[in-house]
Amino acid sequence: MRRSRRASREPEVDPFYDMLFNMLIAFVFCFIVALLAMNPQKTKAGDVPAKAEYIVTLSWPDNDPNDLDAWVQGPNGDVVWFRQREAGLLHLDRDDRGVSNDTIVVDGRRIVNPINQEVVTLRGIAPGEYVVNVHYYDGSKNQRTEPGAGGPVAATVSVVKVNPRAEVVFHGTQTLAGPGTEVTMVRFTVQADGGATNINTMPKALVKRI
Incomplete structure (x- = not known):
């Protein structure tokens, strides 16, 4: 019975994959921030051409x-x-x-x-x-x-x-x-x-x- 209960449980997620996923999210976030830094929106009054x-x-x-x-x-x-x-x-x-x-x-x-x-x-x-x-x-x-x-x-x-x-x-x-x-x-x-x-x-x- 114990073996059958253990076999029916879903396998646990490997912590290594969690770490890779988190690193991927961090990389994408940093890439977006870099793009915004290279192309800042002009919001000052004098920056918008009249x-x-x-x-x-x-x-x-x-x-x-x-x-x-x-x-x-x-x-x-x-x-x-x-x-x-x-x-x-x-x-x-x-x-x-x-x-x-x-x-x-x-x-x-x-x-x-x-x-x-x-x-x-x-x-x-x-x-x-x-x-x-x-x-x-x-x-x-x-x-x-x-x-x-x-x-x-x-x-x-x-x-x-x-x-x-x-x-x-x-x-x-x-x-x-x-x-x-x-x-x-x-x-x-x-x-x-x-x-x-x-x-x-x-x-x-x-x-x-x-």
Whole structure:
């Protein structure tokens, strides 16, 4: 009976194998730590590259069918607009054409994005004066048939300094009377340290010079 009970028991694990298994776990752990040490994650504020220094946003009422365009001139005289989406450090990230590009068809259903907004970013510090204008584009015949097309539109422009923290440099609204209207929303000067000064709304035409 004693022999049968001893034979039915599972064989004991050799301590040598336990030691090998523990050594393997330790080796894997040390390897992972070494990898992390060679490729440290950059968590400091200055280590993460910024995508923009300034963000200029043009918006007008939701569902408005009209097309407003942002025109931004940099210190070197180059202008960003819908046919010139990059000029130096200035980039037109979004061109909104009112009702023209706000509608898509999915599974036979018409889906409308009501938000009207254009975004221009300054992706670096280039000292000098910047001019932000809004132009009321004379849309296509199809666009003019939409209710409210061709009427006055209230345009709102905000200029936000992004780094090292978000700071509203300018926020204002002007009404554009009709197609062809151009208004200067704001002019400001970026200093070498990234700060903004000389904020004003003195008119300067940009559309006619293109």
